[in-house]
Amino acid sequence: MLAPARLFRQTVLYLFLALYALISLFPMYFALVSSFKTTTEIFSNSFALPTQYNFDNYVRAWELANVGTYFFNSVLLAVGCTALLGIVGAMASYILARFRFPFSNTVFVFFVMGMMIPVHSTIIPLAFNIGTFGLRDNMLVLILVTSAFSLSMTIFIVTGFMKSVPGSLEESAVMDGCTHWQVFTRIVVPLSMPALATASVFNFLGAWNNLLFPLLFISSKTNMPLSYGLLAFFGERRADYGGVMAAIVITILPPLIAYVLLQEKVEKGLTAGAVKG
Amino acid sequence: MEKYYRNPKFILLFLVPAFVLYAAFELIPIVQTFWFSVYSWSGIHGVPMKFVGWNNYVSLWNFPGFWQSMQNIVYYVLLSLVIQIPIGFVLAVLLSPQPRGYRFFKTAFFSPLVLSITAVSLMWYFILFPNGGVLNNLLTAVGLESWTKNWLIDKDTAMTWVIVVTGWVSTGYYTTIFFAAITGLPDEILEAAALDGATGLKKITRIVLPMIWESVKTSVILVVTGILKTFEIVFIMTQGGPNGLTQVPVTLMYYEAFKYDHYGRGSAIAVVVFLMSIGLTIISLRLMNREKIEY
Structure with missing residues (x-):
């Protein structure tokens, strides 16, 4: 039996938490229920559950509005960036964490400094260069540009972790005659998996959710990822609210599922820049 | 082993891919931004760039839209904090x-x-939609029909909603950071504080807050630099309108360069954004340090 004062405090606590949870989740609930409704129903009855669940909006969005293509492009973009950053980032991090060469610390600062550069301050020359070299509307180029801006963070996370791993395993592998490459792929990468996973979550979500680069560098619908495709869909079929809502749900569902499944990793990945090592 | 860790060939081989990626898409463009900002240039290939010195900066200084965006970003940052x-x-x-x-x-x-911030901006766009949007429907349902507004077009509410939506996205981030900091505090300290009679609000302001001050500091910097980089919410929900009242430097730069072909002026704004971002990070660090000493 709780004392009345404590009971009161608990009730206030939960009311407050529930209120903020409601605010946090409501827009997602709204998008989800609306995605099953007809346009009239969305406007006349915005809060209620749909009177019947029909997937017309999804079918229309996926097929007519190219959302299927956009979805595939987003997977390609996000997986491509994550893989590229995992490889290139782990390689550079290994050197920066372990190897001895002149100005090694300066080189580390040089790479990590990129976290301070605002993306927006680079887009005019980027657009110019990509136009000059005829590299617009190219998925590979989009992957490279998007990756470049997550590289500093990846190196920051992975180098810090690698420094904390003792070098004894590497040493014995070298004694056994392993080459640099073998030590890297068989010892260093497996041991660094926790940090690589954290960085990968950050990189995957960053690429999946990025709008600015596709907006500037992609022009055809066959190459658009979801973020830009969603905006294009909204621009063209403004009256098709149900379809837009379905496209929104398709866009936000993969990151949400990833978050629910890999909660700790996702929180770590997104707050990694905030927590000093 | 010493030799293994000093192999120059391997060091280069493993650093070069990262260096190329970083230099080609981040470092060279940021240098070019400075360079472009002293040229007048329409962005059309074949039309030569014309050196104009400080002219882009002077014209920016005399451009009311720029000052409006600066005023907006200050308000945006302060209210977000x-x-x-x-x-x-x-x-x-x-x-x-x-x-x-x-x-x-x-x-x-x-x-x-x-x-996806694009999806978030669209969801809120629909919630704030004037005819049949969730918010106006809700107000009507509880009998406050006179309060309904065209939230993103109305000059009194557009900027506020941009800030509220940004807060809706980001507040949980700081909850997570502070939660980790608070639960990471040693139990003995909190128990000792309780024994000394520090409970409730007193415990929070006198014990918890000073002990997690590092996290507060980091969070302030993250809010400031994060807001400077906010683009999508404005770009999608208001396009900087009504009348430039929600325009922020990065969206202004985007429109100047890619909508009006004022690449020189756009680059000058990009330089200002870059300097503000670096400058504010340094200033926040300094200010927060001083407060800590005074405490």
């Missing part, structure tokens, strides 16, 4: 004793952060 950090902190304090179900709440508060 006032919203995100205190709410984030209070939620973290409430969750820190880990009451039953705290995991659910923590997940719910953090979840907006994983969503």
Whole structure:
């Protein structure tokens, strides 16, 4: 039996938490229920559950509005960036964490400094260069540009972790005659998996959710990822609210599922820049 | 082993891919931004760039739209600090004793952060939609029909909603940071504080807050630099309107360069954004340090 004062405090606590949870989740609930409704129903009855669940909006969005293509492009973009950053980032991090060469610390600062550069301050020359070299509307180029801006963070996370791993395993592998490459792929990468996973979550979500680069560098619908495709869909079929809502749900569902499944990793990945090592 | 860690060939081989990626798409463009900002240039290939010195900066100085965007960003940053950090902190304090179900709440508060900001901006666009949008429907349903507005077009509410939506996305981030900091505090300290009679609000302001001051500091810097980089919410919800009242430097730069072909002026704004971002990071660090010493 709780004392009345404590009971009161608990009730206030939960009311407050529930209120903020409601605010946090409501827009997602709204998008989800609306995605099953007809346009009239969305406007006349915005809060209620749909009177019947029909997937017309999804079918229309996926097929007519190219959302299927956009979805595939987003997977390609996000997986491509994550893989590229995992490889290139782990390689550079290994050197920066372990190897001895002149100005090694300066080189580390040089790479990590990129976290301070605002993306927006680079887009005019980027657009110019990509136009000059005829590299617009190219998925590979989009992957490279998007990756470049997550590289500093990846190196920051992975180098810090690698420094904390003792070098004894590497040493014995070298004694056994392993080459640099073998030590890297068989010892260093497996041991660094926790940090690589954290960085990968950050990189995957960053690429999946990025709008600015596709907006500037992609022009055809066959190459658009979801973020830009969603905006294009909204621009063209403004009256098709149900379809837009379905496209929104398709866009936000993969990151949400990833978050629910890999909660700790996702929180770590997104707050990694905030927590000093 | 010493030899293994000094192999120059391997060092180069492993550093070069990262260096190329970083230099080609980040470092060279940021240098070019400075260079472009002293040229007048329409962005059309074949039309030569004309050196104009400080002219782009002078014209920016005399451009009311630029000052409007600067005023907006200051308001945006200040109001975001006032919203995100205190709410984030209070939620973290409430969750820190880990009451039953705290995991659910923590997940719910953090979840907006994983969503595509494009999708978020569109969801809120529909919620704030004037005819039949959720907010106006809600107001009408509770008999406050006279309060309904065209939220994103009305000059009194557009900027506020941009800031509220930004806060909706980010507050959970600070809750998570503060939660980790508070639960990481050693139990003995909190117990000792309780024995000394520091409970409730006193415990929070006198013990908890100073002890997690590093996190507060980091959070302030993250809010400031994060807001400077906010593009999508404005770009999608208001396009900088009504009448430039929600325009921020990065959206202004985008429109100047890619809509009006004023690449020189756009680059000058990009330089200002770059300097502000670096400058504010340094200033925030300094200010926060001083406050800590005074405490």
